[in-house]
Amino acid sequence: MELPVLNEKPAASGGCSASSCGSTDDQLDHLTDEIREKVQNHPCYSEDAHHYFARMHVAVAPACNIQCHYCNRKYDCANESRPGVVSELLTPDQAVKKTKAVAANIPQMTVLGIAGPGDPLANPERTFETFRRLSEEAPDIKLCVSTNGLALPDAVEELSKHNIDHVTITINCVDPEIGAKIYPWIFWENRRIKGKKAAKILIEQQQKGLEMLVAKGILVKVNSVMIPGVNDKHLAEVSRIVKSKGAFLHNVMPLIAEAEHGTFYGVMGQRGPNAQELQDLQDECSGDMNMMRHCRQCRADAVGLLGEDRGDEFTLDKIEDMEIDYQAAMEKRKVIHEAIAEEMNSKRAAKTEAAQKFAAEEKLQTRPVLMAVATSGQGLINMHFGHAKEFLIYEASPEGVRFISHRKTDQYCGGDSTCGEAETALQRTIRSLEGCEAVLCSKVGYEPWDMLEQAGIMPNGEHAMEPIEEAVIAVYKEMAAAGKLEPVDEAQRASA
Structure with a gap:
């Protein structure tokens, strides 16, 4: 069966999405069948799943x-993507109707989450009425909740009554001294x-x-949330403790602290981590438990694949006139x-085979x-280089390929030769793309090609429509064969 296109918008319109997975989905390899069943189509709990499924x-x-x-939940911009931001506050009735409309029109949507804009468990009536209705009327949709945890113990029993298999808790510290620097009240x-x-x-x-x-x-x-100078040295301990208590996955996210958002940290000039600092901390924590590296820090009303937002297609005025036969939609x-699922299993097997083949070769x-x-x-x-609104970052090494992170950027060209401030x-x-030595895309123009080369980044459009991991390994071998990858020590790296 030919699969439908997940993102039906043209890439140039800004509806592009991105997904990622490593050479194998290590998060699933060691799990019981019961847990694997719960996460295999959950885009936030499985890197493989977010490649295909929407939330x-x-x-x-x-x-x-x-x-x-x-x-700061007071700010809202349709083009702004960060937790706590919404364009429309919904009643439970509206939420149920919108969920059905999205699920019917984006059949790859598997997960419905309540994540704000405040805390779902500080709004128990509205939250649980929504969950109750959806568990009855849309039983094929996974239900999730994200919470700061303050009201969680009193809500666990109610959560367990519904079709809720996944809960996210934001835990920024286990030391009150550090917590006092993060939470004013x-x-x-x-x-x-x-x-x-x-x-x-x-x-x-x-x-x-x-x-x-x-x-x-x-x-x-x-x-x-990784906050440099506040909890960055402490989060490895957080990871160790939550793993010991049974947490399945740890998502270390960078602080978003631009002053225009009006947060205390933003106004006071608290910086967020750079890409290398975030990667180093995620690697340190990954020694204790599975790490989520594909998080996009979504809006509280996000719709679609991770990395995209199709919420403007399902505003209240647009869903009002939609006729939805949800029984037919479920079928x-x-x-x-x-x-x-069949395609995922096939690709996972192919990736595993490729990884094993690479491992069996003489180590570079x-x-x-x-x-x-x-x-x-x-x-x-x-995707064309000029159409990308984010890039996925992979690390190739003699051990294989692993997904590291994503980096958001501006879509510098919408496909028109008159792109306004394209150069900026x-x-x-x-x-x-600092720190990257190559960028792989379907096409790249002359101007960015030259500027990438000047920045020490090798543009590569020779692997269009190829699987990411296979292409990354191929380029890595090409770089090694060309003598570009001699081992260097940290002093040499710093002076390069």
């Missing part, structure tokens, strides 16, 4: 019971509490809730999901290399 968030939870120095037992006392209460509730969820057999992902979705005596990839999905190199946007794009 959506419904904004039914406006209130929050804590304040974070990195959060919490609202607890009808009063506002500040300082270390507030942080201590929050941490205790988060850990208690984590343990209760695991005891119920609910998969837990832990999100942590269509089932067929498509089965076809996707060469250093690792970072490569940027422009893709619109399906695990292929299938192009310079920003190239700066975003």
Whole structure:
């Protein structure tokens, strides 16, 4: 069966999506059949799955019971993608209708999450009414919730009654001294509490809730915001502790602290981590547990594949006139999901075979290399350099290929030769690829080709429509054969 196109918008329109996976989905390899069944089509819990499946968030939870120095929910921009941002606040009725509309029109959508714009468990009536309705009316959709954890222990029993197999808890610390620098206050037992006392209460509730969820057999992902100079040296300990208590996946995210967002950290000039700092911390934490590296820090009303937002197609005024036969939609979705699963299994087997073949070859005596990839999905190199709004970063080494991260950038050209401030946007794009030695895309123009070469980045359009991992390995071997990858020590790397 031919699979439908996941992203039906033209790439040049800004509807491009990106996905990623390593040479194998290591997150799934060691799991029981029961857990694998829960995550294999969940785009946030499996790198392979987010290559194919979409998610959506419904904004039914406006209130929050804590304040974070990195959060400001007052700002909204349709072009802004960060947690806490929404364009429309929904009632449970509206949320259910919108979910059905999205699922019927984007049949690859498998997951419905409530993640804000406040905290879902600080809005229990609205949150659980939405979950109750969807578990009855759309039983084929996975239900998820993301929470700061303060009200979690009291909600675990109710969560377990519904079709909710996945919960995300944002845990930024396990030390109240550090917590007091992140959270100015919490609202607890009808009063506002500040300082270390507030942080201590929050941490205790988060850990208690984590343990209760695991005891119920609910998969837990832990999100942590990396804040340089505040908790960056502490998050490896967080990772060790949450793993010991049964968390399945750890997602270390970079602080978003641009001043224009109006957050305390932004106004005070707190910087976010650079790409290398984030990668180093993720690598350090990965010694304790599985790491999620494909997070896009989505809006609280995001729709579509990770890395894209199709929410403007499903605003309240547009879904009002939609006629939805959800029973028929479920039958269509089932067929498509089965076809996707078959393709995923086939590609996973092929990647495993390729990885084993590469491992059996004589080891290259060469250093690792970072490569940027422009893709619109399906695990292929299938996007023009000028149309990319983000690049996937892979590391090739004698040990194989692994996905590292994604880097957002400006789409410097919409396919028109008169691109306005194309040069400025192009310079920003190239700066975003710092540390990469090659960029793989379907096509690249003369101007960016020259500027990439000047920046020490080798443009490569020779592997269009090829699987990403195979192309990355091929380019790595070509670089090694050309003598470009002699091992260098850190002093040489720093002076290069």
